[in-house]
Amino acid sequence: xxxxxxxxxxxxxxxxxxxxxxxxxxxxxxxxxxxxxxxxxxxxxxxxxxxxxxxxxxxxxxxxxxxxxxxxxxxxxxxxxxxxxxxxxxxxxxxxxxxxxxxxxxxxxxxxxxxxxxxxxxx
Numbered sequence: 001x002x003x004x005x006x007x008x009x010x011x012x013x014x015x016x017x018x019x020x021x022x023x024x025x026x027x028x029x030x031x032x033x034x035x036x037x038x039x040x041x042x043x044x045x046x047x048x049x050x051x052x053x054x055x056x057x058x059x060x061x062x063x064x065x066x067x068x069x070x071x072x073x074x075x076x077x078x079x080x081x082x083x084x085x086x087x088x089x090x091x092x093x094x095x096x097x098x099x100x101x102x103x104x105x106x107x108x109x110x111x112x113x114x115x116x117x118x119x120x121x122x123x
Contacts, residue, residue: 007038010060014071016040032101037061037082044094044112048085052077053099083107 003011020040033056040062051061051068055076062069070077080099087093087109097107 006058007036010038010058010071011040014060014062014069016062032056035059039063039082039084039096041084041094041110044092045084045086048083050081050083053080053082054078 035054035056036058037051037054038058038060040060042063042065045063046066049066049068051070055078057075059075059077060071061082062071080101083095083097083099083105085095085097087095090109092112094110094112095107096110097105099105
């Protein structure tokens with residue numbers, strides 16, 4: 001999977017650089033206005049974290065240890081969340097679940113491996 005030029009530019013706009021491994025979950029959840037989220041995870045999470053869903057905009061969330069930063073920081077968000085948590089039955093996997101308007105959650109799992117498909121983000 002390759003990042004689109006728009007996605008690469010959004011990531012570059014955060015100021016980070018370095019090697020990346022891409023994992024695609026290009027799913028559309030719900031029927032509302034379109035929002036895009038790019039998650040940049042450096043490691044599996046050790047405890048559940050909830051990030052605000054964007055409100056008809058595009059955001060990048062970057063993991064810094066146990067903390068997360070949203071870019072742009074002033075992006076409109078909803079009360080609904082994206083829940084990221086470890087999978088107890090699979091220590092090399094992380095669950096990412098998007099809260100739908102009806103309160104249900106839908107999502108996917110990320111498998112962590114030592115054999116990543118690495119690319120490079122250059123400024």
